[in-house]
Amino acid sequence: MELRLSNSSYNCLLWLCIFALCAIIGMHPVASIEVYTPAEVFVENGTAGVLKCTFKSNQVISSQASVSWSFIPETSSDSTGETIFHYAGGKGFPDSAQFKSRVEWAGDLNKKDGSIRINMMQFNDNGTYSCDVKNPPDIAGKPSQAKLRVVKKESLPxxxxxxxxxxxxxxxxxxxxxxxxxxxxxxxxxxxxxxxxxxxxxxxxxxxxQPGKKAESSTDGSRSSSPSAPVQGPVIYAQLDHSGSKNSFHKMEPVVYADIRKN
Incomplete structure (x- = not known):
């Protein structure tokens, strides 16, 4: 028995497949990795310089993660540049005659660090360096750029x-x-x-x-200056005998009353 679909049924089935595919893509959007580098780097001529590159990824760092560095000379009008270093699978691959013997890996992907080190910096190394990190399925990020300035020691910031x-x-x-x-x-x-x-x-x-002393002295002065009460001596009174005896005529018995006033 052969099953045949009409044109209308075929179109309906096709649209259903398209809607299902769109729904699946919507449920699993493409991740976007974020890459960061300093805007400008100054390095003394003849010394080693580190070009820092960090990134942020929503995915776990996989074994397929990779870092690529490219270089655009300062006098070049090229907007793409040439790849000078590539790191993948735990190994670094210098890819430029200018930097081949001087560039080396200085990062750690587990710490989300994709930095490189360039030894014996020279004035012709001046230019723009781009860091591009991929961490599948997080691959939709844009490279980040840093301008390198090789200067003399006295010109360092x-x-x-x-x-x-x-x-x-x-x-x-x-x-x-x-x-x-x-x-x-x-x-x-x-x-x-x-x-x-x-x-x-x-x-x-x-x-x-001091007022207490003055008061005391004034009191003492008042006591000493105030006149003392007169002291009266003994007062003598004559007591007459009014009895009828013969011997009582003109008989007087002196009685002394002591009246001494105290001060």
Whole structure:
């Protein structure tokens, strides 16, 4: 028995397949890797320079991950450049006569680092370097570019590691000095306040004690200057005998009453 489909049925089946494919692609969108490099790098002539390249991927780093570096000379008008180094499968492959004996791998894909090192930098190494990272299925990212400047030692920018370390050490020493000075000032201010407090208390106590002495002396003076009460001696009274005896005529018995007033 032979099964034949009409044109209309065939078209419907075709559209169903297209919709299913679109749905599958929509459920699993193509990943996009992000690559980062510094905008500008300065290296002293005759020394080794590291070109940093890091990336961000939503996928686990696979064994098929790779890094490619390309170079566009400063005087070239080419927008693509030539590949100078390729890293894949745990091995590096220099791919340029200019850098073949001087370029080497300096990154770690497990740490999402695709950097390279170029030894014995020369002035003709000036140009634009591009880093391109692939981590299947995360392959849709764009390369990142960095401009390299090979200069003399005196022309290096002041943001070298030695300058940064010196600035950090100077800042720490400055903070320590400020803390010590602040501590000494606080100690001096506290000592001054304590001294002024003791002086004020002593003056107040002295002033409080002086009126008391004056009052006491005035009291003593008033006591000594006030006239004392008159002291009266014994008073003698004559008592007459009014009895009818003969012997009582003009008989007098003196009675002495002592009236002594105390002060």
């Amino acid at each position: 002041q943001t070298s590691p030695a300058v940064i370390v010196g600035a950090v050490i100077g800042a720490i020493i400055g903070v320590i000095i400020i803390a010590v000075v602040a501590y000494l000032l606080i100690r001096v201010m506290r000592s001054t306040r304590d001294y002024e407090g003791c002086t004020s208390i002593e003056s107040v106590s002295t002033q409080a004690a």
